Amino acid sequence: MKMVMIVYNEAIDTEVLEVMKMCGLRNYTKITGAFGCGDTSGVHLGNDIWPGRNNILYIACEEKQVQDILSCIRQLRQRLGREGIKAFILPIEELT
Numbered sequence: 001m002k003m004v005m006i007v008y009n010e011a012i013d014t015e016v017l018e019v020m021k022m023c024g025l026r027n028y029t030k031i032t033g034a035f036g037c038g039d040t041s042g043v044h045l046g047n048d049i050w051p052g053r054n055n056i057l058y059i060a061c062e063e064k065q066v067q068d069i070l071s072c073i074r075q076l077r078q079r080l081g082r083e084g085i086k087a088f089i090l091p092i093e094e095l096t
Helices: 010-022 063-080
Strands: 002-009 029-034 036-038 042-044 054-061 085-091
Touching: 002 010, 002 063, 010 054, 010 063, 054 063, 063 085
Parallel strands: none
Antiparallel strands: 002 054, 002 085, 029 054, 036 042
16 A cells, blocks of 8 residues: 655645546545645745745555556646646555
């Protein structure tokens, strides 16, 4: 199994969740209001100087689903342009 971690600008939350639903995603963990800084997305600290925050989706899935999810994220990135969204793939060593 793999863990897909998707970090994205909170402004595109609806779009991300719609795309994930179209990809067949039903189970996930969502964390809202995350702060951070990225080379392409810039600084998001949720304050007046560095506005904006990120959301994070964690998706535990079979390896065959990973490519479907990544394909959906790539399509969304093309559609939205500069809005920040990144996907990271992590191994799951044990699931209990």
